[in-house]
Amino acid sequence: MSGLSPERLARAYLVRVAEPPAPALAVFVAEVGPVDAADAVRKGTCPQRVAEETGARRELDLVRDDFAAAGRLGARLVIPEDDEWPAWPLLSLQLAHSRGIASAAPPLGLWVRGESRLDEAAEAAVAIVGARAASGYGENVAGEFAYGLAARGHAVISGAAYGIDGAAHRGALAADGVTVAVLGCGLDAGYPAGHVVLLNKIAGQGGLVISEYPPGTPPARHRFLVRNRLIAALSEGTVVVEAGRRSGARNTATSAGVLGKVVMAVPGPVTSAVSVGCHDLIRDSAATLVGSIEDVVDVVGRLSAQTPDRAKPRARATDGLGADALRVHESLERRRGKSAEQIATESGVPISRVRAVLPALELEGFAEHGESGWQLSKPRGRTRTEAGHGQPKRQGGAPDDKRRRGDA
Amino acid sequence: MSGLSPERLARAYLVRVAEPPAPALAVFVAEVGPVDAADAVRKGTCPQRVAEETGARRELDLVRDDFAAAGRLGARLVIPEDDEWPAWPLLSLQLAHSRGIASAAPPLGLWVRGESRLDEAAEAAVAIVGARAASGYGENVAGEFAYGLAARGHAVISGAAYGIDGAAHRGALAADGVTVAVLGCGLDAGYPAGHVVLLNKIAGQGGLVISEYPPGTPPARHRFLVRNRLIAALSEGTVVVEAGRRSGARNTATSAGVLGKVVMAVPGPVTSAVSVGCHDLIRDSAATLVGSIEDVVDVVGRLSAQTPDRAKPRARATDGLGADALRVHESLERRRGKSAEQIATESGVPISRVRAVLPALELEGFAEHGESGWQLSKPRGRTRTEAGHGQPKRQGGAPDDKRRRGDA
Structure with missing residues (x-):
């Protein structure tokens, strides 16, 4: 616990007591900072709406246990005060939230497992998601697209579910690319059971497994929906490969649309029930039809061209x-x-x-x-750094530290 | 020949001497009427641009032979002066032509084989077209859609080609529905060879085989493209079931778009080369995605709702x-x-x-x-009739004649 900054400890506490999304708490933390916010929540002196979001668990201070559990997994808590916080992608949540969309409240912190920097993984990331009960066609397309995108340097983000999600993660791994699994449960939940080996592989082979839920949080349907906003926010665009009519695809599309992110959908045989959701999205102009990796790269490339290079002044x-x-x-x-x-x-x-x-x-x-x-702000004036725990562990600290400050 | 009106004889001559589309001739006929136009063309006293369109064949008066050949096929020449002329659908050509689109010049007459009235067949017609080298999936979808549309009372229009076209005609026949084959050659060309039996079936089972080319005209690539405008014009909407990237689908879509008709496209596996054209059309917003018969009926139904009922005053x-x-x-x-x-x-x-x-x-x-x-025009004032040859042969003339005048 010593060596962890007050901000990290405060956020670990807040992540634990509030079920995301916690819109009032997010605003409160933005206003008074995480340390004072955690203090007020603990003491019950926070605003009424924040109290409503945190009241049920505020006396449950499991920060020590959470960091211990995370340590056993080789996980860390990444917070907005860290350089590796994916501030640019998550700005979409912040702005949607500031427009009054409560469900877009940004995460207070993210538990992260894996060696890569989270901000770098999310830099040109594409989400590939879809049905659990996917067809062979759908799994093939997801795997091919993920392979091709990863080989071109795009991280592939997905939800680690069976079917399309798993095929996407595996495709990216096969290309030795970066893939990020965003979970709707704690990193230690061992869910889904059949993907525990896959998740270990992702964390061990340059990818990341992340969650805004503290260790020990069991999976739940509403958490997958809440989680979907992170998949959408962390990606430049989301590709829905297969989806039934009443599926999470509509939810993903809505999330991405609210965040101003692009949604793409892969068509399939009209005789296939798991392509119906994709066709609905395309027909309703909620998604752009993509038929090839080139199509995806085209769409994402257009977006990347609009995104300022992190190394350049943010003129545009x-x-x-x-x-x-x-x-x-x-x-x-x-x-x-x-x-x-x-x-x-x-x-x-x-x-x-x-x-x-x-x-x-x-x-x-x-x-x-x-x-x-x-x-x-003064041009290029941001150099927040924090040594110690909670940072990604890499070999050879010096060049890495330099890189982490964004001075490279 | 006796019993044929001067207009019919004149148009048979003009259809023979001008290769469609003949924009200048169409305007000339609209201005002076078919009889004077034919006379001027024969004598070489027509305007220069009309002469250019008709000069090569104007001395080739095969009207007698054409009617004889048509008689052997059981075919007739349907002309704008006939009540069964599909004036409403073809108005789209006339208007596009009057906007300066030469390739949209309306036909001067149509050779028709089959018992049904052409105007009735075209009343709520849907075109189903696509690749000759179709996949089993594509042929199944074409057949299913055609069956379902025909069963709901929509005539199915197509081009009688192998692959999607043939599957569409067969699907409509299987539902005992009306199907119309629009050819890019004379009705007696026996093309495509493998579809001669199918064409006979269409003409014999309540459908129609039609062409603006006189008997004896061989098929040619440019004639299929010119023919496509008729398929588009005679239908309320066109469904492209499968199409390669560089296919007639783009041409059909362009034709239909120019005519203000709706284009629909059926998606398929992104791994199938014959679905690429459909996906392109959808992605470029040149076509609406349709995944089921209900989708097609929805789109066409919306259109029909805008089309005035022929029995009602044309208020809207x-x-x-x-x-x-x-x-x-x-x-x-x-x-x-x-x-x-x-x-x-x-x-x-x-x-x-x-x-x-x-x-x-x-x-x-x-x-x-x-x-x-x-x-x-005075309300309900149109009662052009013409007895004799050139009219569809039906049993029991009286009720039919009444129906033909549009008085029913």
Whole structure:
């Protein structure tokens, strides 16, 4: 426990007490920071709506146990204060949440198993998802697409379920690519049972197994739905390979649509029940038809072209911001700090939204919070680092540390 | 020959001398009528552009031979002056042509084999077309769709080719429905050889085999492309079941799009080369994805709901007219005739377009040409009839004749 920063300990506690998504808690943490938020939750002095989200478990302080369990799995808790936090992909959640979509509340932290950096894995990631009761055709296509995308340097994100998900992870592994499994249960849940070996392989071969649920959390249907927003958010686009009519595909598509991410669907024989959901998505213009890896790369490539290079100044980055975030950003100045209230007055954006948007802008390097208040961030001014536990374990610390600071 | 009206003889001659589509000839016939047009073509006194379209064959008067050959096949020449002329569906060609699309020039007449009335067959028709080198999956889908549509009272139109076309015709026949084969050669060409029996079955079992090419015309690639506009025009919508990347599907889709008809495409496995064309059409929004007969009926039903019932006054019928046609229609009066020049001045539509649009409006019963010029047609005022040859042969003339006049 010693060596873990107060922020990491606070977030481990909050991740444990609140069932995601926890919209009020997310706003509260953004406003007062994780340490004060955890303190207020523990003492019961937090706002009413935060208390409602955290009341049931707030006296259940299992942080020590969680880190011990994670240690046994070789897992770490990645938090927004870490450089490897996938701030850019998750900004989509933050912005959707600030538009009032409660179910898009961003995660307070992510338990992560595997050697790769989470932010790098999510950089040009494509999600490949679909039916558990997939056909041979569907599993072949999922495997082929995942192989081809991984071979081209795209990480393949999926949900580790049987059927399409498993085929996607295996396809990426076969190409020696990066694949990320996002679970709807704790990393130690051993679920699904038939994929325990696959999950070990993913974590051991350069991929990641991640979850916003603390160790010991059992799988549940609602958790898979909540989890789907992370699959959508962490990817540049989601490919639905096979899906029945009433399937998670619609949920995935809705999530991705809300987050402004692209949804792609693979057609199949009209005689196949597991292609019906894909055809519905395409017919309803909720998804773009993709028939080949090239089609997917085309779509994702177009998106990547719009995403600013992390190494370059974010001149065009504000293109991706929502209207409120843009107005807040425009009211910031380089040399003079302002209070959230002042920004609300100047921008005309409601104070509650300003409070939600500012941390998102900070995470992405658009804004910073100094002594005099919020202001435009200095170019390339972000170098948060934190030594010790909770960081990915790599051999040869020095070059890695340098890389982790984003100075390379 | 005696008993054939001058219009029918004139059109038989014109159909023979001009290779379709013959845009200048179509305009000329619309302006001066078929008898004078044929006379001018024969004598070489027609306008230059008409002469270019007809010069090569104008001395080749095979009308007698054509009717004799048609008689041996049990075929007739259906012309715009006949009540069974499918004026409403073909109006799409007339309007596209009047917008300057030369390749949409309407046919001058159609050689027809089979007992049904052509206008009735085309009333709620759906085209089902696709690859010759179809897969078993594609042929099954084509057959199933055709069966289901025919069973619901939709005629199934196709091109009589091997593969998808043949499966579509056979599916409709299996449902005891109406199917129409539109050929790119003369009705007596015996093409494709393997479908001669099928074509005989179509003509003998309540369907129709039609062509704008006179008897003896051999098949040719360009004729199939020209023929495609008729398949598109005669149908409310076209379903492409399977198509390779560089196939006639794109041509069919373009034709249908130009004519304001809906194009539908059936998806298939992304691993199948003959589904690539369908997927391209869907991805490019050139076609609506259909995965079931219900999907097709939905799309076609929506269209039918917009199409005025032939038995009712055409109150909403002008909804289907192009902008120019609407403006021309609006400048017509009930009690006072106007010249084309006068209408052009009043409507602001160029005189050449007015001249092309007026006959189309007349064909559809929106306008009529009286002694004082063009005027709004009297409600239900169309009762052109013509006895004798060139009409479909039915048993029991009386009720049929009544039906044919549209008085039922």
